[in-house]
Amino acid sequence: MIQRHLPQYEASIHGIVTSATSHQDRRSWLFDKTGEYTTKSGYNLAVTAKAERRDHPLDWQKCIWSIKTSPKIKDFLWRVARKAIPVSANLATRGLPTFPCKLCGGIEDDLHTFLLCPLAQELGTLLLGGVELRESSRDRHKRSTLTSRKQEDISTRLLRPRP
Incomplete structure (x- = not known):
């Protein structure tokens, strides 16, 4: 199984020295003294992590x-x-x-200029090797989605007259 799924790590995996004792391995939750996972210990970990993120923006x-x-x-x-x-x-x-944007008439802000303007999307498609950044809705605050697109010659795309 290792040879089929992880051939590049086969030698390293087989080189791992196992315990000399006959004790069975067991799972242990590192965030509780007893080593047992409880909903309370999971909740405490989540609250602590959230507080740390708030303390260190x-x-x-x-x-x-x-x-x-x-x-x-x-x-x-x-x-x-x-x-x-x-x-x-x-x-x-x-x-x-x-x-407004001189190319498409949209509201010209940073997001529009670098991601949402049709020209910015065409340039992004060409520079990213055929991956198109496309706005998922008219709401400019929504995330962009990635879709594949056939890459065209850069000179054709950039020099093509705009409608």
């Missing part, structure tokens, strides 16, 4: 600056996270007039 800036990529990409991601990209919705917060 995700620090987006730290995450962005610790990514192993070029400084230009880090700067771009930081600007997106800080809403410092000059799209219509961000400019409106500074008292400037808003304007």
Whole structure:
């Protein structure tokens, strides 16, 4: 069975030294002193984990600056996270007039510009090798779904006249 399902690990698995005693293995719940799982111990673990997440919220800036990529990409991601990209919705917060997307007429915000605009979706499809990011509904806050799509030549897609 190991050879059929995990051939790359076969030697490592067969090299595991088992106990010299004749005791049977048993399952043990590590989050309770007795080693037994109870609903109470599971609940306590969930409450503790939730409290720890609340005490240590995700620090987006730290995450962005610790990514192993070029400084230009880090700067771009930081600007997106800080809403410092000059799209219509961000400019409106500074008292400037808003304007629709020049390509499709949609509301121009970060999400639209980079994910929901038809041009952004076409570019994403080409760059992701045939995977299309498609909006699941008109509600821009809903998650995008991934669907496969046949990849076309980039010059044909980018240079094609828009309706």
